[in-house]
Amino acid sequence: MLRARIKRSLPGFELNVELSLERELMAILGPSGSGKTMTLQCIAGLTKPDEGYIELDGQVLFDSTARVNLPPQKRRVGFVFQNYALFPLMTVAENIAYSIRCLPKSEIRAKISHLLNIMNISPLSERYPRQLSAGQQQRAAIARALAPDPAMLLLDEPFSALDPQLKERLELELLALQQGYQGSMLLVTHDLAEGYKLGGRVAVYHGGSIAQCDTRQRVFSTPVNRTVARLTGVHNFMDGEISRLEPPFGWVNIPAWNMQLKAHLPASGLSIGRQVVLGIRPEYIQINPPARATNMIGARVLQAVEGIASVTYRLLVDGDWRERHLLNSLLPKADEQLLAEKEPCQLHLPPEHLIVIPE
């Protein structure tokens, strides 16, 4: 269990975060330069916070008021580096054995073979890091970090150097590993899908502070502000004002389009007249639905980009010539003809997928 309050100032940047982890896997999600890696370094003792308090399983690792600052050697925190940082002049087995040389020989051997086994790299124990693929290096790095039985495991963008299929497999393996691990895991990523898949809870970083930290469902369905919404993949925003309540729904007046949209309201009390921002993920905009429904608007295709299994459209809503309300939509490719550019269409914004963000 980790409790951390970290403050650290650099020229032009300030990290100021509070984290609390149980035995779980939490993902830190955020753009580069938002302080994700620095948070891990502060927890591991590789960087000293200016101010704060870090406690792991009841042991104080850092306390600026009591002037406690345990060196990384004494923190029992495992670290998997972005580039894995395996020792190039040692074999995989030597890398893993690095932290456990004080145990009896037979125990060391048993431990190495156990770790090689759970990471599926048993045949590679005598190889050097340069003889391993990126995926094998990552497995070796995790095995090495787990060797001294750390109370917590920190993973700094562990999947960023891997190709998509391998990444998918290693993500599943990490989830399986986490099931059997008795400590907390903190994983840094800038990949939304990865953060959602792996993190039971997600902390969204922005500019050195945590914009939102909650279960992944709540972070992705009810972002607390426009920044979090944008960072979690909401690309379409509409400014409006609540005009009518119809719990659990409400109607939002969108002046730019001169129309009302029905949306699912968050539990917190929003009253009539409240300024809000509506957001919708590109995946949820339906184009030319089979039947008429609420929240239909006319639009025109500005650009269509075809992907492997989906099409991305940039859409211009009718009557909005200022081009401020371009919508992006990402649809699974259907059998019917793709829409051509300039073609008029009807959009459906399903009320249950409209995100209401209080401004």
Place this chain on the structure above:
Amino acid sequence: MSDYLPPIWVSLRTVLTATSITFILGILAARWLVRYSGRLKDILDGLFILPMVLPPTVVGYALLMFFGVHGPAGQFLANFGFKMVFSWWGTVVAAVIMSFPLMYMTARGAFEQVEPNLQDAARTLGASEWRVFWTVTLPMAWPGVVAGTVLALARTLGEFGATLMLAGNIPGRTTTIPVAIYFAIQSGDNHRAGVLTMVVLAFSLTSLIFIGFWKRRSKRKGMLGN
């Protein structure tokens, strides 16, 4: 032939002793300054490199003042009945001072090139700072350290000015090869100077070839950064 041997023998002993001392001092100074982040960092760095940019006679004069009868080190050593000036140890001290910057600079550069993540990884795995140095930093920087050692060795072999001022020219005791060459020319013995020159030339060229070979080999083994 036996005429050529005394300077070669003196140089050999001086070179081996001085290089060993420079090796250890240079590595320690480099490791210390890489980790040190205080206000005096630039001053210390300049001080360590200073002998390289000074004329050897200036260094020799400073050493003479420092170790002389009235110098602080000279008076201190006199308590033990030891005289540095005009002794064989004078050739060693002069060679160490003059070769130290090369060893220090090369080792420091090599230490700074070692990826910080590797050292951090070792720390999170519980390794003490000295163990990090012995098992990660030094092995990774080893090619650079060896190159620095060879450069320092060549410099100790070629040391002339400071050696002559501190240790003088006592045949069989303080007359190193460069000093012997100088005095051979002075007395018109061009043949003796030529033979000793060839010895130095052969040795220095071999050292440089060795460095090149070593660097290529280390690159293959994955050292020397990326």
